[in-house]
Amino acid sequence: MVVFDTNMLLMLVRPDVMVAKDAQGNQISHAKDRVDGLVQQLGKDKIKIVIPTPVLSEVLVRSAAGDRSAMVEHFRRSAAFRIEPFDERAAVELADMEKRAIDGGDKRGGVQGPWAKVKFDRQIVAIAHVAGVKVIYTDDGNLAKFASARGLRTVGISSLPIPMATAQIPLPYDVPRRKINLSDDDDQPEA
Secondary structure (H helix, E strand, O other): OOEEEEEHHHHOHHHHHHOOOOOOOOOOHHHHHHHHHHHHHHHHHHOEEEEEEEHHHHHOOOOOOHHHHHHHHHHHHOOOEEEEOOHHHHHHHHHHHHHHHHHHHOOOOOOOOHHHHHHHHHHHHHHHHHOOOOOOOOOOHHHHHHHOOOOOOOOOOHHHHHHHHHOOOOOOOOOOOOOOOOHHHHHOOOO
């Protein structure tokens, strides 16, 4: 199982509402194609995509009210996805993460940003950790730092390969083809 963060899931279901950027703020080329290719590969490998409920809520906020129920139902019915809640086990995991940070002298755990985002990112990591996930797909540097501290690997969109169909560059013009005659008659002198 793997986890998709908000940007990964948005790129999959609502690419029109965002521009994918890496942790340094650079725009990622072919982001939608990369994510689609990843989803296809995960499907072939029968690896489930875990959607933590905090991620789901952020994606639903960026969706039309009429689409929200259909989207949730799609994720529920699909064999490719699994929605994971912030439950009691995740709450205990989050408490452990926060207690370690506080005891270390920095409740934010070395990341910058609003406290609400810090807690939100930690919830995602806590859910992933208790679900037994080993990889989180994210370009969020803070989320990646929390994941790494819990032994989870992170992969960004820009690290994903561009699918071959997308990577193939079409030529802007057609080259006329000459017919080549390979008959032996061409080598014979004319009489």
